[in-house]
Amino acid sequence: MADQEAFDQDTELDVAELGTSGGGEDLAKAQTELETLKSKLASMEQEAASLKEFQEKAQQNAGLAPQPESTQEAEEKAQIDGRSVYVGNVDYAVTPEELQMHFQGCGTVNRVTILTDRMGNPKGFAYIEFLEPDAVANALLLTDSTLQGRQIKVNPKRTNVPGMKQIPPHMRGRGRGFGRGRGPPRGGYGYGGYGYAPRGRRGRFYSPY
Incomplete structure (x- = not known):
């Protein structure tokens, strides 16, 4: 134990x-x-x-960065679109000068732009910008009128709304045209078209199309 x-x-x-x-x-x-x-x-x-x-x-x-220039451009574009019309079924041989003469009775034509493809060939439609908003109503009366043997179609220019389907930049064509009329001349080169300012004066160019 x-x-x-x-x-x-x-x-x-x-x-x-x-x-x-x-x-x-x-x-x-x-x-x-x-x-x-x-x-x-x-x-x-x-x-x-x-x-x-x-x-x-x-x-x-990034979200709070001020972009006053973009807002200003959008407002200016909306104003220009309100003074512009779309012209369809335009003969490929029609020149900007001929379009200006066709619509000069509607009001003061400030710019004519004929849209073209990447190769510089006309697409068959154009935009007419007037100085006076009232000229748009007069221009709409010219729909179905004949220009170089074709009946053209005239409609109000539509403003692109953010969020809605738009043509991608690489699908858009360039344009050829000229501008004239009272007020500050528009000229210079830019995407979507090139313009001519009377007497060689060139101002800030803004392409609404």
């Missing part, structure tokens, strides 16, 4: 010594690794938060 008690005490002592020696070192090592992982995780979270903040600021700056 005494020998059994002595054996139990020795066993308990060995287990205690094992727990305080090898087990303690393993626990300390595990705690060190855990602290290292926590530190890395905190660093990653901080980097992610900084990146998110940077992206949000970039989006805000």
Whole structure:
């Protein structure tokens, strides 16, 4: 009996010594690794938060950037479209000067643009811009009138509305035409057509088409 008690005490002592020696070192090592992982995780979270903040600021700056020039151009384009008509079924041989003469009785023609393809060939339709908005109603009366043997079709010029289907830029043609009339001359080169300003004076060019 005494020998059994002595054996139990020795066993308990060995287990205690094992727990305080090898087990303690393993626990300390595990705690060190855990602290290292926590530190890395905190660093990653901080980097992610900084990146998110940077992206949000970039989006805000892009959305709040003032674009007064674009708004002004859109308003000017709408005004020009309100003074313009679309002319369809135009003979390929018709010149801008002939179109101007055909519509000169409707009002002061400020610009004539005949749309062409990439090769410079006429597409068979044109735009007439007047100085007076009232001239549009007079021009519409010329629909089905004959120009070089063809009955032309005259309709109001439609303003492109954002979000609606539009012709992609690479599908649009260039144009040829000229402008004349009272008021500030329009001339110069631009996408969609080129214009002529009387007496060689060239002002800021804006192509409404």
